[in-house]
Amino acid sequence: MGRTLRDAALLAAKDLRLERRAKVALGQMLPFALLVLLLFAFALDPDRGVLERATSGLFWVTVLFTAVLAVQRAFAVEVDDGVLDALRLSGIAPAAVFLGKVGALVVELVVLEVVLGLGVAVLYDARLEGWGLLAVVAAAATVGIAAAGASYGLLAARLRQGSSLLPLLLLPLLAPVLIAATRGSDVALGRETGSGWPWAALLGVFAVAYLVLGTVLFRPLLEET
Amino acid sequence: MSALAADRTAAPTSTGSTATRVLGAVALVGLAAVALFGLVISPPDAELGETIRILYMHVPTVSVAYLAFVITAVASVAYLWKRTEFWDLLAASSAEVGVVFFALTIFNGMMWGKVTWGVFWRWEPRLVTTTVLFLTYIGYLVVRSIPTEPRTRGTVSAVIGIMAVVNIPITHKAVDWWRGLHQSRTVLGTVDPEMQGSQLFTTYLSLTAFMVLFAWLLVHRFRLAWLGERAAEQGLEAALADRRAEGQTSGSAGPAGGGATA
Amino acid sequence: MSTNAYIAIAWAVTFAVIALYAAWIVRRGRELSRRVPEEDRRWM
Numbered sequence: 001m002g003r004t005l006r007d008a009a010l011l012a013a014k015d016l017r018l019e020r021r022a023k024v025a026l027g028q029m030l031p032f033a034l035l036v037l038l039l040f041a042f043a044l045d046p047d048r049g050v051l052e053r054a055t056s057g058l059f060w061v062t063v064l065f066t067a068v069l070a071v072q073r074a075f076a077v078e079v080d081d082g083v084l085d086a087l088r089l090s091g092i093a094p095a096a097v098f099l100g101k102v103g104a105l106v107v108e109l110v111v112l113e114v115v116l117g118l119g120v121a122v123l124y125d126a127r128l129e130g131w132g133l134l135a136v137v138a139a140a141a142t143v144g145i146a147a148a149g150a151s152y153g154l155l156a157a158r159l160r161q162g163s164s165l166l167p168l169l170l171l172p173l174l175a176p177v178l179i180a181a182t183r184g185s186d187v188a189l190g191r192e193t194g195s196g197w198p199w200a201a202l203l204g205v206f207a208v209a210y211l212v213l214g215t216v217l218f219r220p221l222l223e224e225t
Numbered sequence: 226m227s228a229l230a231a232d233r234t235a236a237p238t239s240t241g242s243t244a245t246r247v248l249g250a251v252a253l254v255g256l257a258a259v260a261l262f263g264l265v266i267s268p269p270d271a272e273l274g275e276t277i278r279i280l281y282m283h284v285p286t287v288s289v290a291y292l293a294f295v296i297t298a299v300a301s302v303a304y305l306w307k308r309t310e311f312w313d314l315l316a317a318s319s320a321e322v323g324v325v326f327f328a329l330t331i332f333n334g335m336m337w338g339k340v341t342w343g344v345f346w347r348w349e350p351r352l353v354t355t356t357v358l359f360l361t362y363i364g365y366l367v368v369r370s371i372p373t374e375p376r377t378r379g380t381v382s383a384v385i386g387i388m389a390v391v392n393i394p395i396t397h398k399a400v401d402w403w404r405g406l407h408q409s410r411t412v413l414g415t416v417d418p419e420m421q422g423s424q425l426f427t428t429y430l431s432l433t434a435f436m437v438l439f440a441w442l443l444v445h446r447f448r449l450a451w452l453g454e455r456a457a458e459q460g461l462e463a464a465l466a467d468r469r470a471e472g473q474t475s476g477s478a479g480p481a482g483g484g485a486t487a
Numbered sequence: 488m489s490t491n492a493y494i495a496i497a498w499a500v501t502f503a504v505i506a507l508y509a510a511w512i513v514r515r516g517r518e519l520s521r522r523v524p525e526e527d528r529r530w531m
Contacts, residue, residue: 151388155381159371168367169385172360173392176399183403198402206395213391217384220305240516256502264498275490279497286501325508329501336497340490438505445512452519459523 004096011092011100015074016107024073025108033066033116037123051124056185059120060178063113064145068167070108071149074101075157084157088222098150098218102211105146113138130188133196137184140203144177147210154221177206240448248441255434262430267423276340281427283333285435286326287355292439293323294362294390301386304379310454313379316386318446320365322439327359350404354396361389375454 019025040058044050051058078084087097121128128134152170156162180199187196263281270277300316334352335345346352365385369378 148388151384155384158377158381159368159373161371165364165367165371168360169364172357172364173388175357176392176396179399179403202395202399202402209391209395210388213388217305217387220380221384223380238517238520240513240520260498264494275494278494282497282501325504329504332500333497336493340493442505442509442512445509445516449512449516449519452516452523455523456519 004093005099007092007096008099008103011097012103012107015077015100015104018077019104019108025070025111029066029069029073029108029112030115032069033062033112034119036062036065037116037119041123053191055120055124056182056189056191057178058124059116059185060141060181062116063109063141064171064174064178066112067105067109067145067149068170070105070112071153071170072156072163072166074105074150075153076163079157084222094219094222095215097222098154098214101150101153102143102146102214105149106142109142109146113142127189129190130196133200134185134188136200137181137188137196137203140200140207141177141181141184144203144207144210145174147207147214148173148177151210151214151217151221154218158221177203180206240445240452245441245444248437248444252434252438252441255430255437259427259431259434262423262427267427270424273341276337277424279333279337279340281431283330283337284428285431286333287330288432289435289439290323290326290330291393292436293319293326293443294358294386294393296443297323297365297386298390301383304383305387308376308379310375310379310451313375313382314447314450314454317369317382318443318450320362320369320382320386322442322446324359324362324366326439327355327362331355331359348404350397350400353404354400357396357400358389358393361385361392365389 037058040054040062041051044054078087149170152166152173156166156169159165180202183192184196184199184203186192187194187199259281263278267277269275273280296319297316300312300319304312304316331352334355338347338349338352339345365382368385369382371378373381
């Protein structure tokens with residue numbers, strides 16, 4: 001168990017180091033995300049309060065779209081260099097490979113969310129009230145997105161034309177995450193009344209479910225045919 | 226050869242069999258009865274009026290779809306465990322039948338909505354959940370249609386089948402909470418036990434008839450999938466044989482002349 | 488359109504789609520049965 005986690009941490013660190021050198025996240029995904037925010041602002045007239053009311057939703061939709069890119073990127077690296085075969089033969093537990101990918105994705109998504117959050121605060125004039133709730137909601141949502149994304153990322157990598165299928169496969173699966181994260185954020189931003197904690201709990205359930213599923217199912221996905 | 230053809234144990238020429246003929250007959254009779262009760266005999270509902278007749282279609286189709294997807298999930302787990310073609314094809318066949326019934330569910334829901342609300346679509350929890358799930362399983366079918374190694378295809382589909390079914394209750398909860406607080410309870414998709422006698426009877430009759438129909442469709446679809454795999458294998462064999470034959474004829478016409486062929 | 492029209496459409500489309508799907512399965516099954524050699528036609 002300890003060895004699996006340690007291997008996972010090493011693999012995540014490797015991914016992040018590669019990322020720091022290649023700067024795809026910084027160079028491509030962040031600008032994409034900010035661009036999406038801008039486009040929404042163009043489409044929904046900023047003077048009429050629509051943007052203000054829709055802030056959470058737009059934020060999380062943008063995160064979801066960018067996450068698809070991040071997942072594609074995370075596995076393109078492996079497939080291109082035949083790293084998958086090396087991982088398979090290396091004796092590292094598939095669970096460790098999965099958790100490593102999840103870890104790297106979580107870090108990338110957190111950076112994205114922080115930058116995007118600042119962008120939203122500036123561009124849409126959002127104000128923050130429930131820090132604790134927002135942090136928990138974002139954390140749970142991020143882990144869930146990363147877990148589901150890592151699973152489907154490998155799945156798509158095993159298929160021909162897989163990367164163009166990734167959005168179709170991943171986004172419907174993430175629908176409940178979008179709903180729960182948006183509603184929870186709305187409560188945290190004071191836009192909605194009632195408790196946001198049930199939403200956070202639902203996100204937690206999703207995250208745990210897909211962490212477990214991914215850990216178990218990574219082995220058959222990784223194996224050679 | 227012709228003696229064999231007359232033999233009772235000769236290879237079947239279609240996906241039918243005694244079992245499916247029985248199932249089919251029962252399904253047809255059942256559906257006829259459903260039409261009779263659903264459209265003519267049972268009275269309109271006190272609350273829903275005539276629209277309950279749409280529910281006699283809508284409730285069974287969604288039940289069949291959910292059952293089909295559970296079968297897909299169970300077969301997917303079994304496939305990942307046993308790695309036999311049977312489980313893989315069962316999962317895929319059930320998913321396809323499920324998608325057909327899911328599409329019908331959405332359509333019937335829209336018809337009900339048009340009469341009841343005046344619009345084809347409303348952000349009503351069940352309709353939204355159904356649509357998200359519909360898209361999920363469309364993805365499953367798209368993945369199955371990509372030409373791939375059978376084992377890779379089977380593994381990938383199985384993973385999707387399992388992940389999708391786990392998502393059903395989570396999506397349900399999310400959509401219910403999302404909408405539930407702001408709208409009154411809808412009856413769409415529920416079987417109200419306080420229904421009048423003949424209405425309850427019709428509902429259960431319809432459920433039963435559709436389940437028998439589902440069994441018939443699933444068996445046929447599975448057999449079709451089986452034949453499909455056999456035909457694909459045979460096609461591959463034929464192509465390889467052609468190539469070999471090509472290789473031989475061009476070899477004998479080559480510059481080495483009368484030497485032995487490959 | 489009247490309520491009854493929508494009911495009729497719901498029922499008609501449901502039955503029609505199922506019938507067409509069933510017909511497609513059976514017809515395709517017959518085609519493939521012809522193409523596949525006899526010994527392979529038995530499923531488990």
